[in-house]
Amino acid sequence: MNVYDEAKLKLAHLHTRRHFLKSFSAGLGGAALASLGLPSYALGANPLGSLLGGPLSPRPPHFAPAAKHVIFLHMAGAPSQLELFDYKPILAKLDGQVTPPSLLEGRKFAFIQGAPKMLGPQATFKQHGQSGAWISDHLPYLGTVADEISFLKAMHTDEFNHAPAQLLMYTGNPRLGRPSLGSWAVYGLGTENENLPGFVVLLSGAAGPDAGSSVYGSGFLPTVFQGIQCRSQGDPVLFLSDPDGVPRDMRKASIDAITKINRQQYEETQDLEILTRIAQYELAFRMQMSVPEAMDITSEPAYIQEEYGTAPGEISFANNCLLARRLVERGVRFVQLFHWGWDAHGAGKEEALNYGFKDRCKETDQAITALIVDLKRRGLLEDTLIVWGGEFGRTPMLENRSGQDNPFVGRDHHSDAFTMWMAGGGVKRGFSYGETDEIGYEPVSGRVHVHDLQATILHQLGFDHTRLTFPYQGRDFRLTDVGGRVVREILA
Amino acid sequence: MISQRFSRWNLVLITILLVGVAFLIDPSGRSSSIFRFFGRLHPAMIHFPIVFVIVAFMGSVVNRFTKSERWDSLVHISLFLACWAGLKAVFAGSWLSQTGGYPSDLITLHKWFGIGIVWSSAFLLVVTTAGSGIFQTRMVRLVSWAAVLGGLVVGGDLGGQLTHGRGFVTQYAPAGLRLVLEHPDPMKTRFDLSTPDVTTVYDGIVSPILMEKCSSCHGADRGKGSLRLHTVEAITTHEGDEPLLTAGKPEESLLIKRIELPEGHEDQMPPMYNAKPISHADVELLKWWVSSGASFDQTIASVEMPTTIYTILQAYGLGGIRTGVFALDVAPPDTALIASWRQKGVSVDVLAEGESLLSVRCTVVQDCIWGPEADGLAANVTWIDLRNSDLTDESMAGLGRFPLLTRVNVAGTAISGSGLAAISGHEYLDYLNLYGSMVDDNALQHIELMKKLTSLYLWQTKVSEEGIARLRSALPQTEIDTGDAK
Numbered sequence: 001m002n003v004y005d006e007a008k009l010k011l012a013h014l015h016t017r018r019h020f021l022k023s024f025s026a027g028l029g030g031a032a033l034a035s036l037g038l039p040s041y042a043l044g045a046n047p048l049g050s051l052l053g054g055p056l057s058p059r060p061p062h063f064a065p066a067a068k069h070v071i072f073l074h075m076a077g078a079p080s081q082l083e084l085f086d087y088k089p090i091l092a093k094l095d096g097q098v099t100p101p102s103l104l105e106g107r108k109f110a111f112i113q114g115a116p117k118m119l120g121p122q123a124t125f126k127q128h129g130q131s132g133a134w135i136s137d138h139l140p141y142l143g144t145v146a147d148e149i150s151f152l153k154a155m156h157t158d159e160f161n162h163a164p165a166q167l168l169m170y171t172g173n174p175r176l177g178r179p180s181l182g183s184w185a186v187y188g189l190g191t192e193n194e195n196l197p198g199f200v201v202l203l204s205g206a207a208g209p210d211a212g213s214s215v216y217g218s219g220f221l222p223t224v225f226q227g228i229q230c231r232s233q234g235d236p237v238l239f240l241s242d243p244d245g246v247p248r249d250m251r252k253a254s255i256d257a258i259t260k261i262n263r264q265q266y267e268e269t270q271d272l273e274i275l276t277r278i279a280q281y282e283l284a285f286r287m288q289m290s291v292p293e294a295m296d297i298t299s300e301p302a303y304i305q306e307e308y309g310t311a312p313g314e315i316s317f318a319n320n321c322l323l324a325r326r327l328v329e330r331g332v333r334f335v336q337l338f339h340w341g342w343d344a345h346g347a348g349k350e351e352a353l354n355y356g357f358k359d360r361c362k363e364t365d366q367a368i369t370a371l372i373v374d375l376k377r378r379g380l381l382e383d384t385l386i387v388w389g390g391e392f393g394r395t396p397m398l399e400n401r402s403g404q405d406n407p408f409v410g411r412d413h414h415s416d417a418f419t420m421w422m423a424g425g426g427v428k429r430g431f432s433y434g435e436t437d438e439i440g441y442e443p444v445s446g447r448v449h450v451h452d453l454q455a456t457i458l459h460q461l462g463f464d465h466t467r468l469t470f471p472y473q474g475r476d477f478r479l480t481d482v483g484g485r486v487v488r489e490i491l492a
Numbered sequence: 493m494i495s496q497r498f499s500r501w502n503l504v505l506i507t508i509l510l511v512g513v514a515f516l517i518d519p520s521g522r523s524s525s526i527f528r529f530f531g532r533l534h535p536a537m538i539h540f541p542i543v544f545v546i547v548a549f550m551g552s553v554v555n556r557f558t559k560s561e562r563w564d565s566l567v568h569i570s571l572f573l574a575c576w577a578g579l580k581a582v583f584a585g586s587w588l589s590q591t592g593g594y595p596s597d598l599i600t601l602h603k604w605f606g607i608g609i610v611w612s613s614a615f616l617l618v619v620t621t622a623g624s625g626i627f628q629t630r631m632v633r634l635v636s637w638a639a640v641l642g643g644l645v646v647g648g649d650l651g652g653q654l655t656h657g658r659g660f661v662t663q664y665a666p667a668g669l670r671l672v673l674e675h676p677d678p679m680k681t682r683f684d685l686s687t688p689d690v691t692t693v694y695d696g697i698v699s700p701i702l703m704e705k706c707s708s709c710h711g712a713d714r715g716k717g718s719l720r721l722h723t724v725e726a727i728t729t730h731e732g733d734e735p736l737l738t739a740g741k742p743e744e745s746l747l748i749k750r751i752e753l754p755e756g757h758e759d760q761m762p763p764m765y766n767a768k769p770i771s772h773a774d775v776e777l778l779k780w781w782v783s784s785g786a787s788f789d790q791t792i793a794s795v796e797m798p799t800t801i802y803t804i805l806q807a808y809g810l811g812g813i814r815t816g817v818f819a820l821d822v823a824p825p826d827t828a829l830i831a832s833w834r835q836k837g838v839s840v841d842v843l844a845e846g847e848s849l850l851s852v853r854c855t856v857v858q859d860c861i862w863g864p865e866a867d868g869l870a871a872n873v874t875w876i877d878l879r880n881s882d883l884t885d886e887s888m889a890g891l892g893r894f895p896l897l898t899r900v901n902v903a904g905t906a907i908s909g910s911g912l913a914a915i916s917g918h919e920y921l922d923y924l925n926l927y928g929s930m931v932d933d934n935a936l937q938h939i940e941l942m943k944k945l946t947s948l949y950l951w952q953t954k955v956s957e958e959g960i961a962r963l964r965s966a967l968p969q970t971e972i973d974t975g976d977a978k
Contacts, residue, residue: 060842063812064849192839192853377975379903379925379949462844488799 055224055272055279056198058190061462066426066491067385068192069328070185070457071335073321073368074169076209077162077343078390079360080122080411081419082440083353086153087125087134090438091396095120099397103441110160110413111345112399118439119398122353122409131430138361141369145423147430148372148381150490152420154434154443157392157450160415162210162343165391168450170215172479179219179470180227181454182334184479185461187218187225188468193331195290197283200332201227202320205340205360216336220472224276224283227336232319236295240288248288255281294330297322307370318367325374328384339364342390345399346410353409372423385425385460387453393418396439417443420453425460428492448487455484460491494568499617506575506614510582510607517586531587538581538651544574545613545640552620552637564620571617578610594654602654605647612639680809688792688813694724696792697805698781705762705770721747724788742782751775773804817874817896817920822848825872833865843874849896851875857883861890870894874920880904885911899923903949909935916941925949927975933959940966951975 082088097118104115123136129146142149159165164174171178179187182199191198201216209215216227230236242251259278266274297305297319298312309318317339324335341360343351350356368388375381394411417436423429434446455465458479465484469476523531548570551563585606589599616636622628652660662670682704684696702710702721709716719736720726730736738744750761751770762770784795792805793813802810812818825848830840838860839853850872854860857878870893879901888911891897898920909931915921916938922945926935932954939948940963948970950960960974 058839058841060844060847062845064818064843064847377949377951377973378927379901379923379947379973382923382947485803488802 055222055275056186056191056194056283058192059188061189062464062467063462065383065460065462067383067424067460069333069335069380069384070182070425070461071324071328071371071384071386072181072337073364073386073388074166074209074336074338075342075360075364075388075390076166076205076338076340078165078392078394078413078418079342080344080353080357080394081153081417082121082394082396082411083123083138083357084136084361085134085151085419085421086417086436086440087136088121088396088436088438088440091118091440092120094118094439108160109395111401112395112397112412116395116397116399116412118396119409119411129430131432133430133432138358139365141365145369145372148376148423149421149430150423150427151432152422152434152446152448152453152487152490153432154436154445154447155389155393155418155420155450155453156443156447157415157418160392160413162391162413164211165413165415166209166211166215169391169453170211171217171219172451172454172481176214177219178477179221179225179479180214180216181457181479182216182227182336183218183221183225184458184468185334187221187470188458188463189333189461191331191333193290194283195286196294196327196330196332197228197287198332199225199227199334199336200327201229201336201338202232202323203229203338203340204315204317204320205338205363207340209338209340215338220477221470222272222276224279227334230291230295230323231315232295232297232323233313233315236291237287240284240291242288252285255285290330294326295323297326300326304374307366307374309366309370317363318370321367321371325371325380328375328380329378344394344410345401345412346406346408347399347401349408351408351410353411355408375424381424383425385427385457386423387420387457388422389420390418396441414441417441422456422490426492427460427490431490433487433490446489449483449485451480451483452485452487455480456487456490459486494565494572494617494621496618496621496623499568499572499614499621502572502575503614503618506579506611509579510611513579513582513586514603514607517583517590521590523587523590527587528591531584531589531591534581534584534588535651535655537577537584538648541574541578541581541609541613542644542648544570544577545644548574548616549637549641567620568617571613571620575610575614575617578606578613582606582610595658598650598654598658602647602650605643605650609640609643609647612636612643616640677809679807683805683808685792685805685808685810688810689794689815689819691792692787692789693781693784693792693795694788694790697777701770701774701778705768705774708767709762728788737782737786739786740783742779745782745786748775748779748782751778773807776800776804816922817849817898820896822872822896824848825850825869829865829868833859833863833869836863836865838865840869848872849874851877853877853879855881857881857887857890861887866890866893871896873897875899877901878905879925883907883911885909888912889914891915895919897921901925902929904928906930908932909938912938918942920944922946926953927951929953931955936963939963943967943969945970948972 082091095118098115099118101115121136123138125134125136126143127133128135128143131147133146133149133151135143135146157165157168159168159174167176167178168174170180182201186198189198199216203209213227213229216229218224218226228237231238235241242248258281262274262278266278297310300310300322304322305312308322310316310322311319317337320337324337327335339360341350341356344353344357345351346353372381372386375384375386393414393416395414397412399410399412400406417440434448435444436442437444458465458468465478465480465486469478471477548567551567551570555561555563555567582603585603589603619633619636626632649661683700684691688696707722708714710719710721712720712722717732719730719732727736732746734746734749735744736746742748750759752775753760756764762768780798780801784790792810793815797805825842830850833840836859837854837856841851843849843851850869852860852873852875855878860866860878860881873894874896876891876894876897876899880903883902883905885907888902888907891900892914895918897915897918900915900921900923903925904927907929912931912935921942924939924942924945924947927949928951930953931950933956935955936959939945945967946969948963948967950972951974960972963970963972
């Protein structure tokens with residue numbers, strides 16, 4: 001599809017009667033806005049041909065996949081690698097010393113100004129498993145499954161603020177408008193279970209991700225591929241249940257009628273977004289039955305609840321981990337978890353390595369470990385890729401914004417070096433790739449960029465990341481933009 | 493109206509000016525801004541000669557059909573205008589190319605096409621105005637028209653590729669047409685990597701490098717330094733002061749050492765002058781060959797491949813190395829059967845684009861294992877997921893007909909174990925999930941036979957601890973998961 005086709009299509013929109021009336025009522029400015037905001041896809045554009053058979057029907061990937069599902073555990077706010085996985089004894093010796101200017105020259109930090117002091121690891125470390133992975137005592141449970149994990153110790157990103165870094169992590173670009181990782185996956189693969197969304201998002205913690213729902217949005221892909229937020233409290237999916245006094249068969253009849261009209265409309269305008277709408281109405285109807293069942297963790301036996309440490313009826317990360325397993329079991333492709341509250345600057349108790357950070361560790365450690373164990377014994381870990389990490393790392397220096405005596409310890413944002421890990425889904429077990437210098441400030445080997453991580457995740461799902469593209473505004477776009485290298489070193 | 497004499501002089505003048513463009517406008521030079529302005533009119537200007545050529549062509553077609561000469565003047569004037577308008581476009585194009593940013597091979601080709609078209613139309617004018625003689629023959633006329641019209645199409649396509657990128661025209665062409673129209677990628681043809689499990693590293697990779705970079709001096713025709721590298725024999729029989737190849741040790745192999753001499757060293761190979769330079773990637777590949785034994789019969793797939801080498805070879809078109817069921821030549825599945833299988837509620841996925849193997853999932857096994865679809869597709873199914881289905885030991889017998897099964901998931905079913913006999917002889921089976929099923933120690937006799945198994949799931953089954961121990965010793969390669977945290 002080229003720009004011209006796209007323009008033609010927009011014109012067609014403007015000429016449809018309904019659109020005309022709508023823009024009339026909203027005034028001409030509204031018309032202009034509406035036409036700008038309307039995503040539209042020309043028919044006949046080659047890569048989309050397969051979507052016409054039903055945007056969610058299963059499609060084969062480029063090569064046989066190692067993983068069929070992904071569970072991405074995002075620790076929003078960016079946890080400190082230096083307190084969890086990247087053990088730096090030398091940093092402990094340097095604790096309290098003023099950072100030499102050579103380390104600060106030409107650097108920009110989000111908050112640190114002047115010459116900060118070095119901050120030693122705020123945790124004790126031990127080696128775990130046969131692989132001898134260093135894991136701190138903040139994560140006592142995770143140590144028991146160290147041999148399942150592949151660590152990426154020299155991750156780096158381009159952004160040092162939360163929202164752009166999260167966008168880069170999920171959409172491959174720090175600015176708004178691109179589709180997210182999960183959307184690309186479902187666009188490429190379709191869904192395995194037609195009664196459930198292909199891409200589910202589960203949030204926990206006091207707030208959502210800084211970059212908002214764009215980190216699980218579909219960007220310029222048809223919106224049917226966007227992440228659907230499910231909730232472990234109240235209605236699992238908002239606006240899903242039937243309105244009062246509308247029985248299910250009446251609902252069905254009305255959806256059928258609407259679908260008919262929508263199809264006519266599609267014939268006229270050829271707007272793929274209409275197909276999306278049709279698919280969504282129908283999916284929503286089927287989801288009315290299947291989602292409540294899938295989301296009901298109370299049906300799990302007590303020992304499972306105990307292993308995960310769930311709190312049924314509340315919003316909790318542990319609940320979401322258990323849900324993630326249930327959803328994957330039922331064929332959901334991509335489950336995205338966000339847990340808020342890792343931004344340990346030391347500017348307050350919740351934001352301190354010695355307080356809030358430890359709580360976050362407690363909130364997540366047991367459940368993540370249970371998730372790994374549970375998937376493994378069910379034989380699901382082999383084809384489910386678990387990814388853990390934040391949007392960037394933290395500095396080896398102490399951040400002390402007020403400059404006063406501060407009971408709270410924290411670190412600033414750091415984009416040059418941080419740790420992420422993967423487990424299952426065809427990656428090596430008990431492995432560590434990449435290394436940082438003695439203070440965890442810069443990678444010295446095995447650097448992995450965010451685009452490389454994305455390329456690797458797509459690779460495990462069976463995609464050549466350079467070929468999973470979508471035509472938009474006259475060119476083919478892809479998740480990894482113009483970068484990305486599959487980190488083969490960690491593949492089993 | 494236009495005489496033959498006139499058109500001949502016209503051809504001479506056009507030729508001189510074209511030579512001027514071709515050789516006097518230096519593509520790497522910088523044009524002044526007025527020329528740049530003029531240069532940017534190129535895309536607009538090229539339409540004029542095209543229109544004139546088309547008018548001339550239509551004129552002569554009408555002439556032919558009406559067997560008259562009524563439109564001759566129109567043809568002549570149009571061709572005259574076409575060659576001058578074309579000349580202007582060529583000048584403009586040359587200045588435009590000076591502003592840079594275009595792929596140099598394409599632009600050179602495009603330029604020569606432009607020059608060719610202008611010259612051919614001037615020549616065509618001579619041909620059409622010729623009263624008699626050699627120029628009047630049908631053949632010359634036809635060839636000249638073909639040159640002008642064909643040139644316009646190809647030259648225009650090249651122009652399209654310049655502005656819109658390569659493959660612009662063919663992107664949405666039907667696959668068959670695309671194969672014909674698209675140029676083969678030189679990266680993909682340099683090495684022979686299509687059958688890595690058959691082709692040797694030497695034949696597929698090393699020999700092409702040596703032939704390309706060394707054989708001009710060390711080949712069949714010449715043996716500089718009494719060294720020839722064009723055949724296995726020549727390489728293995730070379731006698732020099734130092735060993736040419738030391739298996740496993742590139743640093744003790746003269747062939748590598750001479751390449752790796754510091755830049756500018758007089759013994760460096762290929763020599764600095766008169767030879768094609770060798771790329772870092774090629775050197776890495778040669779070193780890899782020597783360090784993995786400098787063998788002449790090891791296949792590409794059989795040699796351990798570090799990531800750098802894999803990355804290099806992938807750029808040259810190495811696909812995934814196929815092993816197990818993927819190395820087999822499986823007939824493509826019958827799509828009609830897949831469709832009717834899906835109709836019956838069985839989910840069937842093709843494992844990957846262009847792949848013949850299938851992954852199948854269902855909860856009601858009757859259609860999935862026994863139906864006519866299963867009969868027709870049994871040889872394509874490699875993953876089968878019957879989790880929580882109504883599978884029984886009896887119905888499981890049907891799986892015996894699926895010879896290529898690698899992953900079998902029967903978790904949560906009521907099978908007690910005797911049904912496993914059906915798959916115990918399967919050659920490729922490497923994943924068996926029995927978690928939550930009713931299997932007990934009676935199943936062990938069948939499982940013990942599955943020597944290729946890499947993972948076995950037995951959590952929440954009735955298999956006893958002694959049974960597990962027995963399995964562990966019978967299947968030492970298999971990872972057995974019983975769900976106990978170690």
